[in-house]
């Protein structure tokens with residue numbers, strides 16, 4: 668299915684899961700009013716549901732693990748799967764059911780979709796000592812120390828997605844996301860909150876702690892490129908932007924605010940996980956929002972009171988941030 672640039676999702680029927688989460692919110696915010704969106708979540712946050720409905724999104728309240736999904740179309744133009752369960756009680760059975768079986772139930776229902784984007788995570792890779800990993804790198808239980816069920820249930824979900832692609836002949840693309848951030852928050856924003864609270868930011872002793880920062884504008888622009896790469900058997904892509912280490916992005920957050928980052932080395936911290944994104948780049952995916960600009964925009968959107976100096980003056984002058992025109996950019 669050739670969907671082309673984001674604007675070509677206009678008028679399409681899109682089933683989107685996880686619309687109240689960090690990533691799903693960023694996508695649905697831009698697609699609402701353009702595509703016919705059917706959003707799926709349990710909607711534990713009823714205010715979020717009301718906002719979506721006010722924006723013209725049709726909300727279907729369903730627990731993917733067990734609910735009847737017959738309210739969803741069997742043949743949407745696209746499925747964008749961003750729902751994820753991260754059980755704080757480390758309940759493996761519950762998270763495998765929601766993340767792996769839940770995806771299977773979704774794809775069984777929407778088996779005649781034209782293209783399916785399954786959002787996965789770089790957390791599926793084994794720690795590789797800070798070397799960039801490509802899509803065929805060994806898998807591992809990477810995030811066990813912080814989110815016990817996460818890596819295993821994402822690997823299980825990917826396996827279900829591959830099975831569904833073959834079983835139902837539905838084109839699937841699996842995108843292993845690194846560090847998304849922007850107006851909706853993200854890992855750097857949690858670091859900002861730690862800095863504001865005077866807490867040390869935990870970092871793995873093997874430095875630098877590099878990841879691929881991906882601003883939500885770029886993430887959204889990549890969605891149709893990834894959808895166009897969906898295939899049977901399923902295709903797999905690393906999904907991330909510029910390689911930056913935690914220490915450097917926290918220093919930058921300190922520079923644009925009055926906050927001083929402190930770091931604490933911990934063996935329990937997740938080790939560096941940079942991605943080789945050459946396969947993604949070959950699709951034409953570009954990075955339009957430079958990471959420093961993206962961080963400034965994130966702070967301006969979420970904590971403008973913390974900005975100082977030139978960054979604060981730009982916000983109070985209502986400067987239009989670079990990258991703000993990327994919405995319909997093919998990437």
Ligand SMILES: NC(=O)c1ccc[n+]([C@@H]2O[C@H](COP(=O)([O-])OP(=O)(O)OC[C@H]3O[C@@H](n4cnc5c(N)ncnc54)[C@H](OP(=O)(O)O)[C@@H]3O)[C@@H](O)[C@H]2O)c1
Pocket residue numbers: 684685686687688689690691707708709710711712729730731732748749750751752765769786787788789821844845846847853854
């Ligand atoms: N955020 C990151 O830094 C990051 C990094 C790498 C990869 N990713 C991937 O990006 C995707 C989105 O992550 P996120 O951080 O945006 O997630 P999130 O903020 O935790 O949001 C999760 C979403 O899934 C919904 N959900 C959870 N359990 C559900 C269930 N059983 N049935 C139906 N809906 C359910 C939640 O709504 P309800 O609770 O109301 O159901 C919510 O809308 C995931 O695939 C994740 O693995 C995220």
